[in-house]
Amino acid sequence: MIQSTGLKRWLHAVLLVGLSAVAGVSHPATLSIGYSDWPGWVAWQVAIDKGWLKDAGLDVKFEWFDYSASMDAFAAGKIDADLMTNGDALVTGAGGARNLMILVTDYSNGNDMIVARPGIKSLKDLKGKKVGIEIGLVEHLLLTDGLKKAGMTPADVTLVNAKTNETPQVLASGQVDAIGAWQPNSGMAIKALPGSRPIYTSAQAPGLIYDVLAVNPASFAAHRADYAKLLKVWDHVVGYIADPKTQPDALKIMSARVGLSPEQYKPLLDGTHLIGVTEAKGVFRKTTGLDSLYGSSNNADDFNVKNAVYKSPQNLDGYIYPALTMAQP
Amino acid sequence: MQVLRPLTARARFVFGVLSVLLPLLIWCTVSYVPAVWHPQVMITNPGSVSYLDIGAHMSREAFDGEVADAKAEGRAVPQGIRANPVYLPSPGAVLKAFYTSFKTPPETKDGQWLHQSLWHSIQIIFWGFLISSVFGVPLGILCGAYAAVARVNESFVEFARYLPAPAFGALAVAILGIYDGPKIAIIVIGTFFQQVLIIANTTRKLDPALLEAALTLGTKSRQLLTRVVIPGILPDLYRDQRILLGWAWTYLIVAELIGTTSGITWFITQQARYQHFPNVYAGIAMIGIIGLGTDMVLALVGRRLFSWERSLAKSA
Numbered sequence: 023m024i025q026s027t028g029l030k031r032w033l034h035a036v037l038l039v040g041l042s043a044v045a046g047v048s049h050p051a052t053l054s055i056g057y058s059d060w061p062g063w064v065a066w067q068v069a070i071d072k073g074w075l076k077d078a079g080l081d082v083k084f085e086w087f088d089y090s091a092s093m094d095a096f097a098a099g100k101i102d103a104d105l106m107t108n109g110d111a112l113v114t115g116a117g118g119a120r121n122l123m124i125l126v127t128d129y130s131n132g133n134d135m136i137v138a139r140p141g142i143k144s145l146k147d148l149k150g151k152k153v154g155i156e157i158g159l160v161e162h163l164l165l166t167d168g169l170k171k172a173g174m175t176p177a178d179v180t181l182v183n184a185k186t187n188e189t190p191q192v193l194a195s196g197q198v199d200a201i202g203a204w205q206p207n208s209g210m211a212i213k214a215l216p217g218s219r220p221i222y223t224s225a226q227a228p229g230l231i232y233d234v235l236a237v238n239p240a241s242f243a244a245h246r247a248d249y250a251k252l253l254k255v256w257d258h259v260v261g262y263i264a265d266p267k268t269q270p271d272a273l274k275i276m277s278a279r280v281g282l283s284p285e286q287y288k289p290l291l292d293g294t295h296l297i298g299v300t301e302a303k304g305v306f307r308k309t310t311g312l313d314s315l316y317g318s319s320n321n322a323d324d325f326n327v328k329n330a331v332y333k334s335p336q337n338l339d340g341y342i343y344p345a346l347t348m349a350q351p
Numbered sequence: 352m353q354v355l356r357p358l359t360a361r362a363r364f365v366f367g368v369l370s371v372l373l374p375l376l377i378w379c380t381v382s383y384v385p386a387v388w389h390p391q392v393m394i395t396n397p398g399s400v401s402y403l404d405i406g407a408h409m410s411r412e413a414f415d416g417e418v419a420d421a422k423a424e425g426r427a428v429p430q431g432i433r434a435n436p437v438y439l440p441s442p443g444a445v446l447k448a449f450y451t452s453f454k455t456p457p458e459t460k461d462g463q464w465l466h467q468s469l470w471h472s473i474q475i476i477f478w479g480f481l482i483s484s485v486f487g488v489p490l491g492i493l494c495g496a497y498a499a500v501a502r503v504n505e506s507f508v509e510f511a512r513y514l515p516a517p518a519f520g521a522l523a524v525a526i527l528g529i530y531d532g533p534k535i536a537i538i539v540i541g542t543f544f545q546q547v548l549i550i551a552n553t554t555r556k557l558d559p560a561l562l563e564a565a566l567t568l569g570t571k572s573r574q575l576l577t578r579v580v581i582p583g584i585l586p587d588l589y590r591d592q593r594i595l596l597g598w599a600w601t602y603l604i605v606a607e608l609i610g611t612t613s614g615i616t617w618f619i620t621q622q623a624r625y626q627h628f629p630n631v632y633a634g635i636a637m638i639g640i641i642g643l644g645t646d647m648v649l650a651l652v653g654r655r656l657f658s659w660e661r662s663l664a665k666s667a
Contacts, residue, residue, distance in 0.1 A: 278458035
């Protein structure tokens with residue numbers, strides 16, 4: 023018997039080694055969170071590099087993804103939480119991956135832009151012109167919002183579906199008159215075509231796009247206390263980045279994550295308005311304006327339904343979870 | 352230049368060197384001789400034009416327009432030199448990027464050196480190709496040897512080989528998780544179906560005279576497969592595998608974007624996002640060099656293993 027258990031154990035070990043070699047299984051942390059290349063999310067690198075997660079008694083692994091791949095992984099239930107925009111949280115949820123927005127990291131404050139070629143100075147000049155944009159995504163929402171404010175309708179421009187990553191080349195090609203993109207692509211587009219300029223940015227519509235931590239409800243129920251600790255760590259990060267004394271160190275860590283210099287990263291950070299816990303309490307209040315996550319998500323929901331991203335309006339109360347933030351001192 | 356006439360050793364060498372030098376020469380000409388292309392101007396002095404920065408690129412027409420305007424109004428004239436778009440870096444810039452990217456330490460504490468990323472990618476390819484071969488090679492041989500097996504399998508395989516492997520990314524993540532599993536799966540899906548068909552075809556091309564001779568000598572049906580068919584096709588099978596390995600590499604970039612971003616793809620896509628194109632081309636060159644290097648080694652090994660096969664000696 024002893025021999026046979028020994029053999030079994032040996033086989034088991036071999037199988038395990040083989041499998042982990044194939045699947046790359048590493049030690050599973052209690053919580054795994056997906057993050058990608060956006061200043062409000064790269065900010066978490068500060069907490070990771072400084073060891074603040076461990077200090078808070080958390081066993082959290084942040085996994086770096088391409089943005090859309092991170093949503094795929096979340097939808098498949100392979101990660102506990104993912105950093106995404108509030109609009110995309112609704113899209114992911116409508117597709118079947120229910121999620122709770124428990125934490126607001128930031129809103130875009132200028133990083134999202136409609137960039138027009140030289141000669142076009144305002145949205146009004148875009149009438150009858152072509153705009154390269156990733157249809158159904160946030161820049162499409164930004165453009166729709168801007169056109170409305172300029173007294174125009176979406177029908178006044180022709181949309182050309184373009185991958186956000188490729189918008190700098192698309193604008194430089196001269197085959198469209200404007201593009202919509204977020205940083206770093208929007209900045210690259212301006213650089214690639216001198217004389218081009220942003221004609222509408224998220225700084226003119228603060229709160230149109232919030233970025234949130236969307237959590238799998240089952241994971242949230244099981245690890246509620248851990249998520250509360252995570253909130254405290256985030257508040258620490260926001261304070262560290264806001265403080266002029268420590269900001270250079272934060273910029274160094276963040277820029278290193280994406281392969282830029284701190285000077286190059288500064289404008290990207292400036293176009294993002296990070297939200298600490300105190301401010302988040304205001305954002306979680308239920309009002310209809312864009313200064314509320316409810317108002318902003320409602321706007322995104324309307325846009326998603328109108329553009330057939332999904333069919334029926336989502337029940338926002340099932341998504342937005344203010345209690346954790348509100349319970350903070 | 353006669354049809355199917357082998358080259359002399361000297362000619363082989365000269366033409367081999369040329370095949371490397373010619374593309375490089377074209378690249379150098381386009382990069383270093385401004386008259387060839389250089390459709391843009393890189394600004395060296397913005398003059399009085401407020402929106403220009405040093406290092407910015409703009410089209411020659413727009414630049415000439417600004418110069419004319421400035422002259423007409425008596426303002427400071429912008430200056431610049433002719434340049435290619437940033438998407439086409441010069442060979443020198445790429446060579447430098449190639450060197451520095453290996454010497455640059457990982458940016459973050461949990462980051463990896465470039466050689467570690469490359470090694471990770473090589474492992475993905477290795478496992479993907481191995482798993483595909485473990486199933487694909489035997490199935491391919493069986494399809495080639497037995498018409499019944501071929502009829503049962505090949506319609507589906509023919510259908511499946513047109514399916515876009517990357518489209519299975521989300522499904523692969525759902526089943527295999529976010530690490531290496533789904534990436535390997537994409538390589539397998541991309542390689543396997545082609546592998547079955549190619550190897551089945553190779554098996555069918557076995558000289559029928561060998562089979563007849565074996566049957567005349569009283570070989571039994573099963574022995575026919577193990578003693579005649581498999582040894583008979585081995586050199587060709589080996590060459591097929593070399594080609595298929597290259598095939599597997601072409602799926603690497605899409606595969607590594609699935610799940611957590613890793614390997615050489617992380618390097619290439621991140622550098623492309625911030626338009627550091629010399630680094631991007633250096634990354635592409637690394638893949639090419641590893642691919643070519645492996646193939647040359649395999650060719651050398653093949654010549655040792657199958658010394659009786661003249662077509663191998665020629666092709667290698």
